[in-house]
């Protein structure tokens with residue numbers, strides 16, 4: 001298969017030089033094949049500017065990723081020569097804290113494609129609203145990665161990234177040009193990450209197929225993440241081996257499993273693990289602690305809206321209520337708000 005991209009330089013920028021961003025950026029940067037990847041960093045800008053990104057990976061060994069350029073802000077990246085072909089957003093998805101669609105505005109031009117690698121559902125919506133004519137590629141990863149010190153990323157395991165175009169989430173806009181560009185970008189990224197980046201499980205999907213992957217991952221995230229916080233800080237394996245908690249987790253997973261096909265108009269394929277299988281395999285995942293719990297313990301904002309709030313609202317728009325998810329949403333959101341107020345000395 002041809003690894004060649006094109007004679008034209010492809011300018012790619014990642015906003016959010018954290019665990020996910022740096023890992024996938026490092027697998028896409030191939031200047032010899034016209035792919036030039038830059039990073040917009042924040043707290044780790046100095047480290048990356050000085051020494052690049054140090055990657056310690058289980059899949060590809062240890063290496064240094066020297067981006068084409070590192071920028072300390074979006075504004076600094078805005079004036080780049082040639083503009084940006086691909087703008088990746090790999091921040092934590094926190095629409096209640098910041099509108100990242102507004103943040104990237106100075107980077108978006110007529111040839112740009114936006115790529116979102118984030119957890120949750122409904123993450124594309126603010127971008128679609130702000131940029132109705134810009135192709136969007138939606139991506140879900142199951143990588144396990146973390147930043148262990150500024151500019152040092154450890155990939156613990158897994159590489160799979162599922163990608164697909166996003167127009168309105170259901171592919172019903174009738175905008176054939178937007179669809180065509182989204183499909184083309186999905187194809188290009190699949191080929192580059194696979195042939196050049198060496199990632200063996202890049203999985204392209206059609207629009208509804210990718211949303212199905214998002215809702216399937218939500219079965220895990222919406223069950224495990226808030227429950228880890230509300231159960232007093234338990235890890236995944238610890239929760240599934242407690243009979244009451246296991247019943248609760250299964251209830252949340254089944255609620256999503258039943259709701260998603262009604263929202264998307266397509267059932268989960270047989271190849272996707274059902275709740276019982278997810279729970280069974282989680283028994284072996286000893287030591288794993290959901291990201292929402294890590295964020296809670298570190299006093300950082302949690303991805304409450306995209307993992308809980310959006311699914312409840314999106315389901316409701318389709319006439320589907322999700323009472324278990326709504327309960328988790330109300331409780332975790334309130335816990336976060338109460339802590340914020342307490343820190344401000346207002347309680």
Ligand SMILES: NC(=O)c1ccc[n+]([C@@H]2O[C@H](COP(=O)([O-])OP(=O)(O)OC[C@H]3O[C@@H](n4cnc5c(N)ncnc54)[C@H](OP(=O)(O)O)[C@@H]3O)[C@@H](O)[C@H]2O)c1
Pocket residue numbers: 015016017018019020021040041042043044074090091092093103117118119141142143144145146147291303
């Ligand atoms: N890590 C995993 O294993 C994993 C697996 C699957 C999915 N995910 C999902 O992938 C997404 C990214 O997660 P992550 O683990 O990579 O998070 P992360 O390590 O916290 O990285 C996010 C990065 O975004 C940066 N950032 C945030 N706002 C910014 C801004 N306005 N300008 C510039 N940089 C900004 C942060 O900088 P600061 O350091 O300054 O805050 C941080 O470096 C999330 O949706 C997460 O749920 C993660």
